[in-house]
Amino acid sequence: DDALEEIKTALEIKISPDVYRILGEIYFNKGVIDLAIRNFRESITLDPSLAEGHFLLGFALGEKGRIDESLEQVKKAIALNPALAQFEPNLPIDIKEHKGHWEFLKEQLGTPKISKNEYQVHFNLGMTYRNKGLFSEAKREFEECLKFQPDNPDLQLALGEVDLFLGKFDSALEFIQKAYEFDFDSPICVNTWGAACCLKGDLAEAAKLFDKALALQNNHTAALNNLAVVESNLNNSAKALDYYKKAIDCGCAEARYNLGMHYLRLGEHENALKSFSG
Incomplete structure (x- = not known):
């Protein structure tokens, strides 16, 4: 809760895609999915190249059962940053809680390889x-x-x-x-x-x-x-x-x-x- 207030204060000081992303992560992990989606969208609106914003938005949409939109956002994220295809070492959300949706997405996406290098x-x-x-x-x-x-x-x-x-x-x-x-x-x-x-x-x-x-x-x-x-x-x-x-x-x-x-x-x-x- 203290972290949430600090992030809100930061938003009042300066509009930042990273701050919106972090705020979205906090709401996501607290289970407030609608607010998480709103903040992830704000993040990628300010910076469409923010791969993690797209990826996390995809997960949040998946939590709401909006599978097609979820897949679309995850595809965009992996296109921007192939490292996100590995997921587990790269994302700040609770893996155990959401791994089922990730397994589903991998089946749908075919999980592109990260890179030769x-x-x-x-x-x-x-x-x-x-x-x-x-x-x-x-x-x-x-x-x-x-x-x-x-x-x-x-x-x-x-x-x-x-x-x-x-x-x-x-x-x-x-x-x-x-x-x-x-x-x-x-x-x-x-x-x-x-x-x-x-x-x-x-x-x-x-x-x-x-x-x-x-x-x-x-x-x-x-x-x-x-x-x-x-x-x-x-x-x-x-x-x-x-x-x-x-x-x-x-x-x-x-x-x-x-x-x-x-x-x-x-x-x-x-x-x-x-x-x-x-």
């Missing part, structure tokens, strides 16, 4: 979720990838990044360090490792890692900006300013904002205004 399907879907800010869903897809390529450094790094967003810093470090074992000359990997240390409060170790990332690629904008932030927090103003300016020269817009905040902390309001105004 199952790893890439799950990985691409995970990246889509990550870029939309749906980090739990992204992690679920990346974990599916572990079945196919458990030692892939890009996958390990992706899992580490998602865990950082989820606030799971210890497990994030484990994934990132494993990625580093397989790809030790990647500035992206080293920079992400530094970000994890920074979030854990180990600024000294973070600074070393950002330096290492820059040794691997001297114009790595994220590492320059991150190192500037660390130096600022360590009260090394001259070093922070130097790194901020280098990051800005490399085209890092975030560094310009951070530089402005740095000037504000120093009480240099005119310089802060110049930085914010570009």
Whole structure:
């Protein structure tokens, strides 16, 4: 019930297909099928490419006995995302309660195979979720990838990044360090490792890692900006300013904002205004 109220509040703030989908899931699992259908429809009206919205709408329609409409929506969903043909590792609804309808749908659809390259399907879907800010869903897809390529450094790094967003810093470090074992000359990997240390409060170790990332690629904008932030927090103003300016020269817009905040902390309001105004 608390989650339901939070989602309703989110809808009042910003109309979002993902929020409507999540609200539909809550109603679906509470057995309020008509409201679930309404919210799933709102979701795919705002974003017709949202495969899970179509899929869940199909299940909700099936609960109401509207079989033809159910099949139509599930077909659309699987056409948009073949990974949904697997169902069980991909959907947030109660599988045991609704598996009978899924078995019926599989008979009707012939259940298309996910893909010759199952790893890439799950990985691409995970990246889509990550870029939309749906980090739990992204992690679920990346974990599916572990079945196919458990030692892939890009996958390990992706899992580490998602865990950082989820606030799971210890497990994030484990994934990132494993990625580093397989790809030790990647500035992206080293920079992400530094970000994890920074979030854990180990600024000294973070600074070393950002330096290492820059040794691997001297114009790595994220590492320059991150190192500037660390130096600022360590009260090394001259070093922070130097790194901020280098990051800005490399085209890092975030560094310009951070530089402005740095000037504000120093009480240099005119310089802060110049930085914010570009």
